[in-house]
Amino acid sequence: xxxxxxxxxxxxxxxxxxxxxxxxxxxxxxxxxxxxxxxxxxxxxxxxxxxxxxxxxxxxxxxxxxxxxxxxxxxxxxxxxxxxxxxxxxxxxxxxxxxxxxxxxxxx
Numbered sequence: 001x002x003x004x005x006x007x008x009x010x011x012x013x014x015x016x017x018x019x020x021x022x023x024x025x026x027x028x029x030x031x032x033x034x035x036x037x038x039x040x041x042x043x044x045x046x047x048x049x050x051x052x053x054x055x056x057x058x059x060x061x062x063x064x065x066x067x068x069x070x071x072x073x074x075x076x077x078x079x080x081x082x083x084x085x086x087x088x089x090x091x092x093x094x095x096x097x098x099x100x101x102x103x104x105x106x107x108x
Contacts, residue, residue, distance in 0.1 A: 030085065037089040038096050045097065057086055 044051050061082045068078035 030089075033085070034089045034092050037093040041093045041097055051094065051097075052090070060086060 041051050043049075061079065064078050064082040065075055067073075068075055
């Protein structure tokens, strides 16, 4: 019985490695998205624009739902995921904007 489990593990390991790579890519993309939101909020601050744009957030979620439909992903899961992603990026961007430049952490 043990050799069969070992053989199965050999077949599964490349797939698990691919999942690790995809997960790492997701984390890098989330960090990149957060950084873009930080930059957008900095531009908005410089130009005296409202930092929060509910209409834009709705457009982002609608676009995500369109993509999820094209890719055969769950609409409810996509809604929850993008609500969380948008909220987290917004929260981090707002908190970074409140720090003075001397206390701002370098993320690269």
